[in-house]
Amino acid sequence: xxxxxxxxxxxxxxxxxxxxxxxxxxxxxxxxxxxxxxxxxxxxxxxxxxxxxxxxxxxxxxxxxxxxxxxxxxxxxxxxxxxxxxxxxxxxxxxxxxxxxxxxxxxxxxx
Amino acid sequence: xxxxxxxxxxxxxxxxxxxxxxxxxxxxxxxxxxxxxxxxxxxxxxxxxxxxxxxxxxxxxxxxxxxxxxxxxxxxxxxxxxxxxxxxxxxxxxxxxxxxxxxxxxxxxxxxxxxx
Numbered sequence: 001x002x003x004x005x006x007x008x009x010x011x012x013x014x015x016x017x018x019x020x021x022x023x024x025x026x027x028x029x030x031x032x033x034x035x036x037x038x039x040x041x042x043x044x045x046x047x048x049x050x051x052x053x054x055x056x057x058x059x060x061x062x063x064x065x066x067x068x069x070x071x072x073x074x075x076x077x078x079x080x081x082x083x084x085x086x087x088x089x090x091x092x093x094x095x096x097x098x099x100x101x102x103x104x105x106x107x108x109x110x111x
Numbered sequence: 112x113x114x115x116x117x118x119x120x121x122x123x124x125x126x127x128x129x130x131x132x133x134x135x136x137x138x139x140x141x142x143x144x145x146x147x148x149x150x151x152x153x154x155x156x157x158x159x160x161x162x163x164x165x166x167x168x169x170x171x172x173x174x175x176x177x178x179x180x181x182x183x184x185x186x187x188x189x190x191x192x193x194x195x196x197x198x199x200x201x202x203x204x205x206x207x208x209x210x211x212x213x214x215x216x217x218x219x220x221x222x223x224x225x226x227x
Contacts, residue, residue: 004153043114044154044202044218089153097142097206098167099216101153 002027006090006102013080014110021075021105023064023090031094033057033066033073036101038087047075047088082109113137115219117203123225129191132222136184136205140217142166145178145188146202148221154202160186193226200224 007022025031035047035057048057053068062077073090090102116135124130136143141162146154157176159167162183171178175194180186190197200221207215 043220044204046216091153098144098156098159099146099154101155103151103153 002031002092002094002100004090004092004100004102006088006105009104010106010108012108012110015082016079017109019075019077019080019084019107021088021090021107023073023075023102025071025073025090025092027071027092027094029094030068031092033064034091034093034099035062035064035073035075036089036091038089038104040086044089080107080109082111085109115203115205115217117201117219117222119222120220121223121225123227124193126195126226127192129189130193130224131187131189132201132203132224134186134188134203134219136186136203137207137217140205140207141183142206143180143186144204144206145186146204148200148202150199157188190224193224195226198224198226 003026005024032051034049036044037047038044048059050057050066053066056065064073064075066073085108087104087106089104091099093099118133122130143160145157147157148154157171158178160180163180176190178188200223202221203219204216209215
């Protein structure tokens with residue numbers, strides 16, 4: 001079946017550091033890929049998405065590129081801020097519209 | 112537009128008791144989902160409705176969980192009787208088709224259930 005694997009956390013970085021959170025998926029065909037973010041005490045919010053191979057999703061300085069050849073959708077940001085501290089979920093959607101999530105990566109940014 | 116409303120925000124019950132959660136999706140969203148998010152894990156789909164019909168309930172523990180969406184709008188999720196392992200955040204989401212062929216998905220803030 002379809003599945004998503006994220007790098008294990010938690011991840012702790014200093015402000016202005018470069019961020020990469022790895023995500024790989026298993027699915028037949030071409031799923032849509034997503035990154036969701038969950039800030040403390042809040043609900044899941046869509047951060048960015050890509051719907052076909054080689055698409056790049058971007059939002060709030062975050063980027064991720066849909067790599068079909070490596071079945072990956074790694075999240076990157078060039079300079080993180082304290083306000084980026086949250087839990088990040090990689091997810092895929094195919095066919096029946098349900099989202100399949102990875103286990104989440106908790107990110108903490110220290111000033 | 113108003114978001115997906117869920118209540119209550121928090122609930123603490125003893126094992127073997129019953130509990131119900133309520134969700135009001137975004138107006139006009141035909142598809143409604145209930146997800147279970149256990150601490151340290153990603154959300155897992157429990158049930159998906161299209162209007163008032165069930166599309167997917169393959170991961171719903173039907174011996175203790177039930178859900179309904181009367182009139183294709185609000186939905187309730189019930190657990191009876193609860194077990195310790197049901198402690199989780201229960202997320203409701205709704206979605207609608209988009210012009211680009213994707214889906215606009217919105218999550219509620221969730222109900223945090225603690226079973227003691």
